[in-house]
Amino acid sequence: xxxxxxKYGIKRYLIQIVVNGDDRALLVTxxxxxxxxxxxxxxxxxxxxxxELGNCxxxxxxxxxxxxxxxxxxxxxxxxxxITTIEGVAQSEELDxxxxxxxxxxxxxxxxxxxxxxxxAKALLTRNPAPKEQEVRQAIAGNLCRCTGxxxxxxxxxxAAATTEQEKRGVA
Amino acid sequence: MKxxxxxxxxxxxxxxGRAKATGQARYTGDLKFPNMLVGKILTxxxxxxxxxxxDTSEAEKLSGVKxxxxxxxxxxKKYGISPARWxxxxxxxxxxxxxxxxxxxVAAIDEETVYxxxxxxxxxxxxxPAVFDPVEALTENAPLIHEEFPGxxxxxxxxxxxxxxxxxxxxxxxxxxxxxxxxxxxxPIEPHAAISMWDGGKLTVYASTQSPHYFQYYLAREFELPMxxxxxxxxxxxxxxxxxxxxxxxxFGGAVLARITGRPVKMFYDRAEMFAHNRGRHRQIMExxxxxxxxxxxxxxxxxxxxxxxxxxxxxxxSAYYAGALLTLTYDxxxxxxxxxxxxxxxxxxxxxxxxxxxxxKYAYECHLDNIARDLxxxxxxxxxxxxxxxxxxxxxxxxxxxCELSACIDKAKKISGWNEKRGKLPxxxxxxxxxxxxxxxxxxxxxxxxxxxAAAIIKVHEDGSAATLYTGATDIGQGSxxxxxxxxxxxxxxxxxxxxIVSADTETTPHDFGAYASRQTLMSGSAVKEAGEMVKxxxxxxxxxxxxxxxxELDCKEAVVFLKxxxxxxxxxxxVARKLFVDKGPLVGRGAxxxxxxxxxxxxAAVGTSPAYSFATQISEVEVDKETGEIRVKEVWDVHxxxxxxxxxxLHAQVHGALFMGMGEAIWEEVRFDKNGKIINPNLSDYRLxxxxxxxxxxxxxxxxxxxxxxxxxxxxxxxxxIPTMGCFANAILDAAGVSVNSLPLSYxxxxxxxxxxxxxxxxxxxxxxxxxxxxEPAAYEME
Numbered sequence: 012x013x014x015x016x017x018k019y020g021i022k023r024y025l026i027q028i029v030v031n032g033d034d035r036a037l038l039v040t041x042x043x044x045x046x047x048x049x050x051x052x053x054x055x056x057x058x059x060x061x062x063e064l065g066n067c068x069x070x071x072x073x074x075x076x077x078x079x080x081x082x083x084x085x086x087x088x089x090x091x092x093x094i095t096t097i098e099g100v101a102q103s104e105e106l107d108x109x110x111x112x113x114x115x116x117x118x119x120x121x122x123x124x125x126x127x128x129x130x131x132a133k134a135l136l137t138r139n140p141a142p143k144e145q146e147v148r149q150a151i152a153g154n155l156c157r158c159t160g161x162x163x164x165x166x167x168x169x170x171a172a173a174t175t176e177q178e179k180r181g182v183a
Numbered sequence: 184m185k186x187x188x189x190x191x192x193x194x195x196x197x198x199x200g201r202a203k204a205t206g207q208a209r210y211t212g213d214l215k216f217p218n219m220l221v222g223k224i225l226t227x228x229x230x231x232x233x234x235x236x237x238d239t240s241e242a243e244k245l246s247g248v249k250x251x252x253x254x255x256x257x258x259x260k261k262y263g264i265s266p267a268r269w270x271x272x273x274x275x276x277x278x279x280x281x282x283x284x285x286x287x288x289v290a291a292i293d294e295e296t297v298y299x300x301x302x303x304x305x306x307x308x309x310x311x312p313a314v315f316d317p318v319e320a321l322t323e324n325a326p327l328i329h330e331e332f333p334g335x336x337x338x339x340x341x342x343x344x345x346x347x348x349x350x351x352x353x354x355x356x357x358x359x360x361x362x363x364x365x366x367x368x369x370x371p372i373e374p375h376a377a378i379s380m381w382d383g384g385k386l387t388v389y390a391s392t393q394s395p396h397y398f399q400y401y402l403a404r405e406f407e408l409p410m411x412x413x414x415x416x417x418x419x420x421x422x423x424x425x426x427x428x429x430x431x432x433x434x435f436g437g438a439v440l441a442r443i444t445g446r447p448v449k450m451f452y453d454r455a456e457m458f459a460h461n462r463g464r465h466r467q468i469m470e471x472x473x474x475x476x477x478x479x480x481x482x483x484x485x486x487x488x489x490x491x492x493x494x495x496x497x498x499x500x501x502s503a504y505y506a507g508a509l510l511t512l513t514y515d516x517x518x519x520x521x522x523x524x525x526x527x528x529x530x531x532x533x534x535x536x537x538x539x540x541x542x543x544x545k546y547a548y549e550c551h552l553d554n555i556a557r558d559l560x561x562x563x564x565x566x567x568x569x570x571x572x573x574x575x576x577x578x579x580x581x582x583x584x585x586x587c588e589l590s591a592c593i594d595k596a597k598k599i600s601g602w603n604e605k606r607g608k609l610p611x612x613x614x615x616x617x618x619x620x621x622x623x624x625x626x627x628x629x630x631x632x633x634x635x636x637x638a639a640a641i642i643k644v645h646e647d648g649s650a651a652t653l654y655t656g657a658t659d660i661g662q663g664s665x666x667x668x669x670x671x672x673x674x675x676x677x678x679x680x681x682x683x684x685i686v687s688a689d690t691e692t693t694p695h696d697f698g699a700y701a702s703r704q705t706l707m708s709g710s711a712v713k714e715a716g717e718m719v720k721x722x723x724x725x726x727x728x729x730x731x732x733x734x735x736x737e738l739d740c741k742e743a744v745v746f747l748k749x750x751x752x753x754x755x756x757x758x759x760v761a762r763k764l765f766v767d768k769g770p771l772v773g774r775g776a777x778x779x780x781x782x783x784x785x786x787x788x789a790a791v792g793t794s795p796a797y798s799f800a801t802q803i804s805e806v807e808v809d810k811e812t813g814e815i816r817v818k819e820v821w822d823v824h825x826x827x828x829x830x831x832x833x834x835l836h837a838q839v840h841g842a843l844f845m846g847m848g849e850a851i852w853e854e855v856r857f858d859k860n861g862k863i864i865n866p867n868l869s870d871y872r873l874x875x876x877x878x879x880x881x882x883x884x885x886x887x888x889x890x891x892x893x894x895x896x897x898x899x900x901x902x903x904x905x906x907i908p909t910m911g912c913f914a915n916a917i918l919d920a921a922g923v924s925v926n927s928l929p930l931s932y933x934x935x936x937x938x939x940x941x942x943x944x945x946x947x948x949x950x951x952x953x954x955x956x957x958x959x960x961e962p963a964a965y966e967m968e
Contacts, residue, residue, distance in 0.1 A: 044567050055206070056206070056712070059372075060212065062454040098206045103203060110201075114196050114201060114204050115196060118196070119197060120841065122208050123373040123661075124372050129204065137205070147876075150945070151873045152877045157372050157873065160839060160840035160841050160844030160845075161840075
């Protein structure tokens with residue numbers, strides 16, 4: 012990784028990441044967190060900070076398709092990776108199935124956990140398109156929500172999975 | 184009765200759902216302004232210490248630091264959200280009173296520099312003896328926390344209605360139980376943040392707040408500004424639950440830093456600082472004595488409580504009154520006595536958390552009542568039905584109850600949970616418990632004395648009539664007030680929900696409203712919105728009458744069509760009429776305001792607990808206790824609510840889910856804990872254990888038919904009421920499952936295990952082992968002696 016040093020001797024590394032499909036090249040210090048790159052440098056504030064300890068899951072993003080707490084990932088570790096944030100979930104003005112299902116099922120209250128919750132659910136549905144309720148609960152167990160009691164979130168994820176399955180059958 | 188509403192009563196999607204699902208919704212911490220600085224507060228590492236000297240010189244030399252402030256740089260006027268006891272300073276002047284008390288603040292070009300600067304500020308302290316337990320704090324030799332409050336007594340309440348001693352003397356059975364609550368914290372997932380900036384003499388603050396109005400009021404007071412020169416705007420708020428009601432210090436400190444530097448300053452708390460700032464639920468020690476007649480009818484109750492207030496008043500005076508005042512709501516009895524002392528300790532200040540002072544006392548009362556039911560061999564549901572409050576009654580402490588369907592709630596909860604089939608019949612380790620609750624639909628009086636209306640609203644119809652914007656000071660912190668108020672506005676005007684836009688909670692552009700607390704907005708803000716909508720409709724019908732050449736009284740408007748009631752085929756689009764009004768008369772505007780009627784008695788503290796209407800609820804839960812480990816699994820919970828007319832059923836049930844979830848966390852896991860020096864040992868979201876998706880049981884939320892004359896379209900509250908019965912309902916289910924009472928919160932696995940071991944030991948000692956066999960049955964272990 013290329014590196015330059017400032018007058019105080021602090022090193023900055025050139026990282027190249029793909030964020031929501033766009034190539035990004037950034038200079039970061041060794042201790043810069045991925046969450047701060049996304050929020051402060053790229054203005055992708057849909058990724059939230061709730062604890063900065065990896066407890067709450069509000070900063071969940073997909074790193075090469077896997078859900079991670081971006082407050083526990085150093086920016087230099089993400090070099091060369093593809094990252095999906097909540098801003099990259101919908102491909103157009105039309106909402107992604109999961110986003111739509113969250114809105115339709117009253118699974119959103121304050122909305123602060125929602126981006127992380129949707130990305131954890133997205134990762135689940137990618138690897139397991141027809142999860143059982145307990146599998147949904149397990150997939151979002153690392154995402155804390157203080158408003159909903161998870162009732163409608165679980166419902167929304169199950170409903171999104173069901174519509175995907177229905178469509179598949181319809182096509183087949 | 185069949186409702187004929189086009190918009191209310193429907194589960195329309197949240198108006199901000201899309202913004203929140205796509206990440207577009209911006210919370211205070213997400214906002215950036217040109218040239219903005221970052222600021223943080225330096226807090227005390229000691230629970231009680233005299234400040235001898237503060238040296239900021241080293242920190243000032245650090246490159247990137249733009250300002251450092253201490254008490255010398257800020258107004259010294261004391262503040263607090265309760266005018267009854269203004270006891271906080273923006274920064275401590277002479278001494279610090281808890282670990283986390285505010286001492287200084289820094290503004291710098293970035294977060295990293297701020298943290299470095301905080302470490303370079305040197306504060307010399309003389310450490311003083313500290314006290315962490317309210318009972319100890321009341322003893323003669325306890326350290327004095329505030330010179331102005333001898334004996335560390337922050338508030339003392341003594342109320343008696345009727346004659347409790349006389350009631351006990353004619354009771355068939357009198358019983359006393361003592362329970363202890365715990366400190367819990369609201370833990371909204373969004374941390375507190377505030378961004379302050381000045382434009383000449385005008386201060387603007389973007390804040391993560393439940394009440395822009397109270398922030399504006401206290402900012403104006405501290406900085407001696409007219410209210411008009413203080414603008415407070417709420418952004419999207421990531422949950423509050425009572426914790427974002429009052430100034431946090433971030434807005435005061437940020438305002439001063441912004442004035443000194445001439446730049447916008449963003450201040451925030453990290454998770455540990457949120458725990459330290461606190462303002463969460465009080466720990467209460469609750470002794471209850473109740474006398475009943477032979478049938479189980481309550482003749483009188485005496486509540487004798489002590490409350491750990493922490494180092495400052497916060498909302499605690501109201502919490503202290505609420506703790507006792509609301510115990511009279513669910514059961515109909517005439518004689519009631521309430522004694523309370525709220526005590527200062529060297530711990531973070533406590534305030535209002537969902538349900539305010541009421542959930543812990545209700546836990547205590549519901550357990551106490553189950554014990555009485557067991558003593559009398561009554562079904563716990565039966566004793567509640569015998570005593571359940573009826574509509575159109577008045578409580579001994581002068582709260583007028585209009586609608587009340589508590590008996591119907593109990594009946595329905597019994598039915599849907601299979602209570603009769605399960606009670607006393609579940610296999611070993613499983614149990615079922617019941618509890619009831621009630622809560623205010625808005626406080627009858629504001630927090631500080633004022634004759635301002637409690638809520639106000641303006642509706643502006645757009646010039647082409649295609650849309651309308653509601654301007655309301657009501658504060659959506661996630662509960663959905665923006666959505667339900669838009670539904671109400673659309674219904675009142677006769678247009679579609681999809682046509683509604685909303686601007687809310689900005690003290691400059693929206694009319695006054697006290698904000699999101701005491702479950703007030705659907706009823707109070709909703710009343711103002713309904714009035715504003717009806718004013719628009721009246722003007723539209725009048726103009727339409729002219730256009731159609733009929734009398735306005737013959738017309739109605741629904742779903743954006745004005746039509747002749749006798750012949751709906753004759754109609755004209757709302758937009759045409761609204762456009763014509765704009766062309767002829769200028770802006771088409773409606774306005775409304777709401778002030779509650781005069782409520783309550785004339786005794787000291789009579790105002791707290793008054794409300795135009797009260798919700799009622801019953802919860803039944805089924806739990807499984809592992810008798811070897813004490814582990815508790817909540818299997819299923821049923822909630823039946825009387826909350827008046829429902830504006831948005833999906834959002835309403837979501838409130839029940841959330842309130843119940845919070846109650847469950849408090850019941851079993853959550854507790855803020857301290858080391859021997861008063862430092863929090865679990866100020867994070869893993870050691871302070873919030874329930875996860877894996878902990879949440881199956882929930883059934885149901886309603887009973889209800890209508891309250893005090894609310895627009897008959898509405899009442901739901902958001903806090905569903906937290907009130909939860910802890911008691913779990914405790915009673917555990918008693919049924921394992922035959923043990925745990926008389927302190929949380930009902931942790933360890934405590935249940937301990938109680939089970941004590942029960943075993945007790946059984947070995949007694950000649951005849953006593954096995955709990957459900958109701959009616961043998962007395963349980965806790966009754967022996």
